[in-house]
Each structure stands twice: as C-alpha cells, then as structure tokens.
Amino acid sequence: MKQNTKAAEQYWRRNLQIIFSYLIIWFVVSFGCGIVFVDELNHFNMFGFKLGYWFANQGSILVFCLLTIGYAVRMSRLDSEFDVHE
Amino acid sequence: MSLEQLTYLFVVGSFVIYIAIAFWSRASSTREFYVAGGGVTPLANGMATAADWMSAASFISLAGIVSFAGYDASGYIMGWTGGYVLLALLLAPYLRKFGKFTIPDFVGDRYYSNLARVVAVVCVMFISFTYISGQMRGTGIVFSRFLQVEIDTGIMIGMAVVFVYAVLGGMKGITYTQVAQYCVMIFAFTVPALFLTFSMTGHLLPQTGLGATLDNGLPVLDHLDGLVTELGFASFTEGSKSKIDMFFITAALMFGTAGLPHVIVRFFTVPRVRDARISAAWALVFIAVLYSTIPAVAAFGRINLIETVNGVDNMGTPYEEMPQWFKKWENAGLIAWYDHNADGRTQYAAGDAFTGRQHKPIYWGAAKDEVARNFYSNQRHVVNPSSGEFDPKVQPFANEIYVDPDIMVLANPEIAGLPNWVIALIAAGAMAAALSTAAGLLLVIATSVSHDLLKKTIRPQITDRQELLAARLAAMVAVLIAGYLGMHPPDYVAAVVALAFGLACASFFPVIIMGIFYQRMNKYGAISGMLVGLISTLCYIVYFKFMGGEPQDWLLGISPEGFGAVGMVLNFIVAYLVAHLTPEPPKHIQQIVQNIRVPGNSGSAYY
Structure with missing residues (x-):
C-alpha cells in the first residue's frame, strides 16, 4: 500500500460522496416511496400493483440489491484508482 | 413411502450432512474457531450470512404475518433487507479492515476502554440469548408438527445436533454447514411458492405472479382487497398503522439488523476488504430470493384460505366438505x-x-x-x-x-396439492433455518466469553489452546442454557425479540458508526451514548410491554417495536455533546480510525 495522508483523505472523501448518494436512494425508496408517500403512489398502477405497495414489498428489495452490488463494484474501481486494492 | 418416513429421511439426512461437513472442516485454532481462519470466499460467506440471518421466524412465520397484516407488515420486509445496505456501505468493509474477532473487540479497542468492552459484552449476551431461545423453540415446534414428537424432545435433538457441529467445527464448521443449510432452506421455500404461483396465475415467478390477472379479470391484489374488505378487514394493500409508527418500526428493524452481532461477525471471515463488500451484496441477494417471494406466498395463501373457508358463494363451506389439510392442522392446534x-x-x-x-x-x-x-x-x-x-x-x-399465521407456509404444499416429498422438504428447510441461526448465535456467545471476557479482560496470559478450549466449553454451556430457555420460554417471546432489535439499534449501531466516521469520538461520548440509548430503549419497551403501559401513552404514537430508532437518535446526540466537552481521543486511536478507512494490508486479521 503506497499511501500518503493526502491520497488517503481524498479516497475517503470520494468514498463518503458515494455512500451519501447511495444512502439518499436507499432512503427515498424505502422510507419515501414505501412509507411517507405510499398513499399518493398507490393512485398509480403498474403491472397490476399499486405503486406504493409495490415499492414497500418488492421494489425496495430490488433497489437494495442493486445498491449493494453497485457499491461493491464502484468501490473496487475506486480502490484500483487509488492503488489501495489488495 | 409415507409422509412421515419421507420427513424422517429428509431431516435425518440433512443432519448427517451438517455433521459431516462440520467434521471435515473442524476448527483447530482460535482463528479458525472465531473467524473460520479468515479465508471464506465472498460467495460462500454471502450464503452463510443469509442462512445465519434467516431464522425459523423468517422461514415459518413471516409469510403468515404478512398474509394477515398486509401492508402493515411491510416494515419487516423493508427493515430486514434494507439493513444490509447499511451493513454493506457503513460497517462491513471497515470492521473487516479493523480485523478483530468480535464487536466488543472493536468497541474496546477503538474506545480504549475495558469498561466499553464489558458494556458491549453485556449487550451481545443479552441480544444473542434472547434470539437463540426463540430458535431452539423453533426446532422443537418443527419436530412436534412434522414428526409428532414432544416439543421438549425436539429441542433436545436440536441441541445435540447444534452442539456437535458448533462446538466441534467453530466458525469454520458452521460457515460451510450454513452454506448447505441455505440451499436446503431456499429450495424448500421457493419450490412450493413456484407451484402455488403457477397454479393460481400461470406465472412462473412469484414476484410477477403477484401482479397477475386472475380468471375473473381482476389483478390478484385487487381481488384480495375486495375479498378482505367485504369481510370487514382493513384493505390488504393499504395499512391501518400510523405513518410515523411505520417509519420508526422500519427504522428500528433496519438499524437493528445492521447492529446484530452474529451478522456483523460474519464479515470478519473473508480475506479482504473488498470481499466484505462483495459478500454483503451476495448476502442481500440470497436473502432477497426468500423475502421477495414472501408477499406472493402471503397473498395467495390468504385468497386460498378465504375461498376455501367461505366457499365460492361466500356463504361458508359445510364442515364435512373441508379439505384434508384443514382437519390436519385442526388436529395440530393451528x-x-x-x-x-x-x-x-x-x-x-x-x-x-x-x-x-x-x-x-x-x-x-x-x-x-x-x-x-x-x-x-x-x-x-x-x-x-x-x-x-x-x-x-x-x-x-x-x-x-x-x-395460526404459521399455517401459510406449513400448509402451502398441501393447499397447492403438491406431492409428499415437498411437504417433507419444508420440514427440513424449517429445521435448517432454525439450526443455522442458532449455531451462529452460539458462536457469538462463546467468543464473547472466551475472547472478550477471558482473554482480553480477565486472564490475558492464557495460550491459544487454552482459549480454544474455553471457547468450546463456553459454547457447551451456552447450548444448555439456550435449550433450557427454549423449553421454558418466557411467555413474552415476541416482545423480547422487539427488545433484541431495539437494543442492537440503540446501542451497537451508533457506537460503531461513530467509531468509523467520527474521528473525534472518544470513550466518554461512546460510553455515555451507549448507556443512554440502552437504558431509554429498555425502559420504554419494559414499561409498555411488561408493565401494562397503554398505547394511548406512546410517545408521538411510536410503538415499543419502533422505539429503538428513538434510542439511537438519543445515543448519537448524547455521544456528540459529551465528546465535545471532554478531551479528544489519543493520537494512536485517531491513527487507527484513519487506517480502517482505507483498504490494504488487511490480509491477515491480526490478533
């Protein structure tokens, strides 16, 4: 690991940006679409589902999976970029 | 072969496999006993985590709960999957880089305090014993339902099996056993669900079948909404819980999931930081296979139940014409x-x-x-x-x-008219779910005793061999206690589970997050935050669950199940304030924090 403090700080800042943007999606999909705005979304219908119900019971799980996979891929790339991969 | 013979064959056969795997991969050092030598592949760890996580309750009870509560049960579905996003993004990679064996290890070292370590050990013990007694009870119930033996006898058989493979195999043994158990469990759950979906909608996947249109021209969920509202129930797809309560319950389950010790410890077993991220993603995918199937099983089960009991003309069905499964589960008392x-x-x-x-x-x-x-x-x-x-x-x-809600999973194959071997499979799957979770918890308890208490606090001079022996002895004692709790369950099991999640959420999650993301956090802040979170949550739950507090007195309408999230917020606030009034942590601790943020050199979990 060739690591000086400055690179480490930059790596950490980039990581925090990624985490932050992913957590916004996580929050909007589950707490937003699944709970807070569920009644409004239930007016829409998609493939036989009320949209709000779908987000709470199916959509959120799907998005969670995509987020964790996306994060693993994204961070592996960042690790290579900063030469901190193992 | 009769159903009973088939069930015995499947259950005993799966037990033999588990024990054989444990024997083949038994642990010979503390590193193998605690973290499987740190050499588990991300895929295998993902499967093991999924099996570890999905308990008897997920397997047998959750579909039934969703079936009767409809949208109101969404908090369980989102909470118990969404927690893995937090694990993958905020906890797993850094704890892996930190490279110790347990959560109390992290808390004790990061906050340079044995007091913090001991507080963490107490939380770990409480959460794990609460949880494991439910699993032991679960094995007993599965035995009694499928094999007509007494619950207590079933618990003893379950104890014996877990005893052999957890004590012998340690983390290494249970990891590979859990991989096998995941396969059994997921096969047993999805096969009946696929058949049920196909027979009712013609769709192959339960996830799309739930949106299918039935023969009467209505989408499944609209049909179900119509059926239940006509019978005086609340609509299936719309909740009756208040939004704020839903919000906090979901939050408590999510953050609680991310703070559960037996889940976190699984991420210590992979070789590298990136493997921790990848295996968290795998774990969630494997969990999602079961959880995304649950709403379909729940909805189809409810429709079947209503139409069977009330008949096509909605006048009721003469008792003599009720199908065989109804009478069978009547005999079983469900x-x-x-x-x-x-x-x-x-x-x-x-x-x-x-x-x-x-x-x-x-x-x-x-x-x-x-x-x-x-x-x-x-x-x-x-x-x-x-x-x-x-x-x-x-x-x-x-x-x-x-x-009984459990009927939705247990009777599914019979309702769908599936052959006996599928029903026998459900028994093996339920058993796998209960045993895998029990074994994971058992190891956490054993490790806390032998490593955190004995090695790190009381007698640092013991050798690796002595520590390993102590871990095995602790696991033995823990099996006996768990079995006892399973046989004599406190009659408030469900309430106690709320407590386990609430405590994990209010104590561990904040303390670990601040340990990683907030370098300035010191031991005073961490300990006071943990205590405030712990005590406030404990008091709220105990008052409203055990001392007869009335729902109209709930703070802002938040039920005890959701209060862990409030405790978590209190923990954060108190920890922040206290940390700012007290000296910053020593330089070498700040160095540790900077070090865990960047991967590299995590090849060996150091000691």
Whole structure:
C-alpha cells in the first residue's frame, strides 16, 4: 500500500460522496416511496400493483440489491484508482 | 413411502450432512474457531450470512404475518433487507479492515476502554440469548408438527445436533454447514411458492405472479382487497398503522439488523476488504430470493384460505366438505372452528372467534381423544368461544375461525396439492433455518466469553489452546442454557425479540458508526451514548410491554417495536455533546480510525 495522508483523505472523501448518494436512494425508496408517500403512489398502477405497495414489498428489495452490488463494484474501481486494492 | 418416513429421511439426512461437513472442516485454532481462519470466499460467506440471518421466524412465520397484516407488515420486509445496505456501505468493509474477532473487540479497542468492552459484552449476551431461545423453540415446534414428537424432545435433538457441529467445527464448521443449510432452506421455500404461483396465475415467478390477472379479470391484489374488505378487514394493500409508527418500526428493524452481532461477525471471515463488500451484496441477494417471494406466498395463501373457508358463494363451506389439510392442522392446534351461527358451515371474517389472551382457542381434551370431538362433524371442541356478535353493516357473518399465521407456509404444499416429498422438504428447510441461526448465535456467545471476557479482560496470559478450549466449553454451556430457555420460554417471546432489535439499534449501531466516521469520538461520548440509548430503549419497551403501559401513552404514537430508532437518535446526540466537552481521543486511536478507512494490508486479521 503506497499511501500518503493526502491520497488517503481524498479516497475517503470520494468514498463518503458515494455512500451519501447511495444512502439518499436507499432512503427515498424505502422510507419515501414505501412509507411517507405510499398513499399518493398507490393512485398509480403498474403491472397490476399499486405503486406504493409495490415499492414497500418488492421494489425496495430490488433497489437494495442493486445498491449493494453497485457499491461493491464502484468501490473496487475506486480502490484500483487509488492503488489501495489488495 | 409415507409422509412421515419421507420427513424422517429428509431431516435425518440433512443432519448427517451438517455433521459431516462440520467434521471435515473442524476448527483447530482460535482463528479458525472465531473467524473460520479468515479465508471464506465472498460467495460462500454471502450464503452463510443469509442462512445465519434467516431464522425459523423468517422461514415459518413471516409469510403468515404478512398474509394477515398486509401492508402493515411491510416494515419487516423493508427493515430486514434494507439493513444490509447499511451493513454493506457503513460497517462491513471497515470492521473487516479493523480485523478483530468480535464487536466488543472493536468497541474496546477503538474506545480504549475495558469498561466499553464489558458494556458491549453485556449487550451481545443479552441480544444473542434472547434470539437463540426463540430458535431452539423453533426446532422443537418443527419436530412436534412434522414428526409428532414432544416439543421438549425436539429441542433436545436440536441441541445435540447444534452442539456437535458448533462446538466441534467453530466458525469454520458452521460457515460451510450454513452454506448447505441455505440451499436446503431456499429450495424448500421457493419450490412450493413456484407451484402455488403457477397454479393460481400461470406465472412462473412469484414476484410477477403477484401482479397477475386472475380468471375473473381482476389483478390478484385487487381481488384480495375486495375479498378482505367485504369481510370487514382493513384493505390488504393499504395499512391501518400510523405513518410515523411505520417509519420508526422500519427504522428500528433496519438499524437493528445492521447492529446484530452474529451478522456483523460474519464479515470478519473473508480475506479482504473488498470481499466484505462483495459478500454483503451476495448476502442481500440470497436473502432477497426468500423475502421477495414472501408477499406472493402471503397473498395467495390468504385468497386460498378465504375461498376455501367461505366457499365460492361466500356463504361458508359445510364442515364435512373441508379439505384434508384443514382437519390436519385442526388436529395440530393451528386452526380451530366454532360454529357461532350453528349452520354447520365454516365462516371466516373480521373479529375474534375465541376469547381470552391472544384469542387463541383452548381445546377440550387432547387431539387424539375421540370424545373431545363432535360426534357428527368430528370437529375439535373448544371451550372459549367468543360471543359471536358482529356488525352486519361491516361484514356478512361472525368470524368462526382461528388461524395460526404459521399455517401459510406449513400448509402451502398441501393447499397447492403438491406431492409428499415437498411437504417433507419444508420440514427440513424449517429445521435448517432454525439450526443455522442458532449455531451462529452460539458462536457469538462463546467468543464473547472466551475472547472478550477471558482473554482480553480477565486472564490475558492464557495460550491459544487454552482459549480454544474455553471457547468450546463456553459454547457447551451456552447450548444448555439456550435449550433450557427454549423449553421454558418466557411467555413474552415476541416482545423480547422487539427488545433484541431495539437494543442492537440503540446501542451497537451508533457506537460503531461513530467509531468509523467520527474521528473525534472518544470513550466518554461512546460510553455515555451507549448507556443512554440502552437504558431509554429498555425502559420504554419494559414499561409498555411488561408493565401494562397503554398505547394511548406512546410517545408521538411510536410503538415499543419502533422505539429503538428513538434510542439511537438519543445515543448519537448524547455521544456528540459529551465528546465535545471532554478531551479528544489519543493520537494512536485517531491513527487507527484513519487506517480502517482505507483498504490494504488487511490480509491477515491480526490478533
């Protein structure tokens, strides 16, 4: 690991940006679409589902999976970029 | 072969496999016993994590809960999957880089305090014992339902099996056993679900089948909404819980999931930081296979139940015409019928058919007792029917049926008309779910005793061999205690589970997050935050669950299940304030924090 403090700080800042943007999606999909705005979304219908119900019971799980996979891929790339991969 | 023989074959066969795997991969050092030598591949760890996480409750009970609560149960589905996003993004990679064996290890080292370590050990013990007694009870119940043995005997068999493979194999043994258990469990859950979906909608996947259109031209969920509202229930797809309560319950389950010790410890077993991220993603995918199937199983199960009991004309079905599974589960005490309007037909609607605590039926005599049945209809007699009053404006008749939620998974293959081997498979799957979770918890308890208490606090001079022996002895004692708790369950099991999640959420999650993301956090802040979170959550839950607090007194309408999230916020606030009034942590601790943020050199979990 060739690591000086400055690179480490930059790596950490980039990581925090990624985490932050992913957590916004996580929050909007589950707490937003699944709970807070569920009644409004239930007016829409998609493939036989009320949209709000779908987000709470199916959509959120799907998005969670995509987020964790996306994060693993994204961070592996960042690790290579900063030469901190193992 | 008869159903019973098949069930024995599957259950015993799977036990033999688990023990063989544990023998083949038994642990010979503390590193292998605690973290499987740190050499588990991300895929295998993902599967093991999924098996570790999905308990008897996920496997047997959750579909039933969703079936009867509809949208209101979404908090479980989102909470118990969404927590893995937090694990993958905020915890797993850094804890792996930190490279110790347990959560108390992290808390003790990061906050340079043995007091913090001991507080963490107490939380770990409490959460794990709470959880494991439920799993032991679960194995006993599975045995009693499928193999007609006493619950206590079933618990003892379960104890013996877990004992052999957890004590012998340690983390290394249970990891590969859990991989096998995941396969058994997921196969057993999805096969009946696929058949059920196909027979009802013609779709292959339960996830799309739930949105399918039925023969009568209505989408599945609209049809179900129509059925239940006609019978006086709340709509299936719309909740009756308040939004704020839903919000906090979901949050408590999510953050609690991310703070559960037996889940976190699994991420210590992979070789590298990136493997921790990848295996968290795998774990969630494997969990999602089961969790995304649950709403479909729940909805189809409810439709089947209503249409079977009330008949096509919604007048009720004559008892003699009820299918075989209804009577079978009536014998097992999971279904009961009392003919309130004396028309000889079963009718299911809103309201409780029976009185007393939890409105469960109390049967007259034993299941095998001939005289305890009605001479003509052969139904089981009950002694506590309710008054049978109902509001004709809301529903067409009084509810005459009691249904245990577990029936939705247990009776699924029979309702779908599947062959006996599928039913036998469910027994093996339920057993796998209970045993895998029990074994994971057992190891956490054993590690806390031998490593955190003995090695790190009381007697640092013991050798690796002595520590390993201590870990095995601790696991043995823990099995015995867990078995005892399983046989003599406190009659508030469900409430205690709320407590486990609440405590994990209010204590561990904040303390670990701040340890990683907030370099300035010191031991004073961490300890006071943990104590405030812990005590506030404990008091709220104990007051409203055990001391008769009334729902109208809930703070902002937040139920005890959701209060862990409030405790977590309090923890964060107190920790922040206290940390700012006290000296910053020593330089070498700040160095540790900077070090865990960047991957590299995590190849060996150092000691």
